[in-house]
Amino acid sequence: MNNLQLPQKDMEKEIAHLESFIKSNIDARELKRAIAVRMALEGKFYHEISKMLGVSEFFVGYWKKIFKSQGLEGLKLGYKGSKGYLTERQTDVVVEWLKNKKYWNLDELVTYV
Structure with missing residues (x-):
């Protein structure tokens, strides 16, 4: 064996x-x-x-x-991703901001962040 x-x-x-x-x-x-x-x-x-x-x-x-x-x-996969640039709170704020927009513009988002 x-x-x-x-x-x-x-x-x-x-x-x-x-x-x-x-x-x-x-x-x-x-x-x-x-x-x-x-x-x-x-x-x-x-x-x-x-x-x-x-x-x-x-x-x-x-x-x-x-x-x-x-x-x-x-x-199991070894890759766990990288650490984000924004805190959890900052991410939540950006997501809420995006939800309230009628359309999304990348340049506007970059400026906002």
Whole structure:
């Protein structure tokens, strides 16, 4: 048994974790990763998975390896976005200002901000 194979009980537990993750509200990229890993753990061939999901066989193996080493956290997107320039309060004020406009003009918005 290599380091990517698990006893049946552990594999069922991991598949259950993946199912829960898949059913949660996740990004489509995370979803595709999780489904590919789940299918691989269920014993489907990489070439079948790649045809069904429209990904490469490398994609399937790569994300399975990441899942084995990092768990569900490894399947999640790493990019969280950048910090905004405006505070939450400032953003709310700008949104309210825009709601009260009959039309939006980019130059006017830039001047306002």
